[in-house]
Amino acid sequence: MNLEMQQFKADFFKALAHPLRIRILELLAEGDKNVNEIQTLIGSEGSAVSQQLTVLRAKNIVYGTKDGNRVIYSLRDPMIVELLSVAKQIFNNHLVDTISLLDKIGDENN
Template sequence: MEDHANLQQFKAEFFKALAHPMRIRILEVLCDGEKSVNELQTILGSEGSAVSQQLSVLRAKNLVNTVKEGTTVVYSLRDPLIKDLLAVARQIFDNHLVESISLLKGIRKS
């Protein structure tokens, strides 16, 4: 029973790490390959402190790897399955969107 509790705790912590739009966006960007903090800031169009704060959470939850190259820190996904998880989340979103559009079309016809 303890294994189930440990697994549930891991999942809860894992999903907490995903519970911020910028962290999800960072992970989506890293799906395309490793990036430095400056590259992430540019892509996200966000200030350094906000990006660094979210990267810190992702590091603490072991969702990203870091490698120091001179004075630059480069981030990458720790587990390539994160890319699959984000793709499945997108599919679920698309399914909900299709259902909502169908529902709205049905309301219009009434």
């Protein structure tokens, strides 16, 4: 069971390992959107957005619901919003540590 969980986590994080996929998730965290809305907000080609949505769908991170001739994308699990928030907090912590280190180096050189 433990190995299966580790494999799930590894596959899950691989699916998140692309800046465009993260941006798509951030947009979907604000609410459901179709491909055209995502493309417009990102300012990217449709094929690039579609490719990344395919990866996210394959890993069951997002799902699409048919609405006429459009597909509306949604986060499969609302915990993704929390995960993105925690990732931002970790980034900020690293940034604070880096600034602190640079300050110490600057103080030593003066």
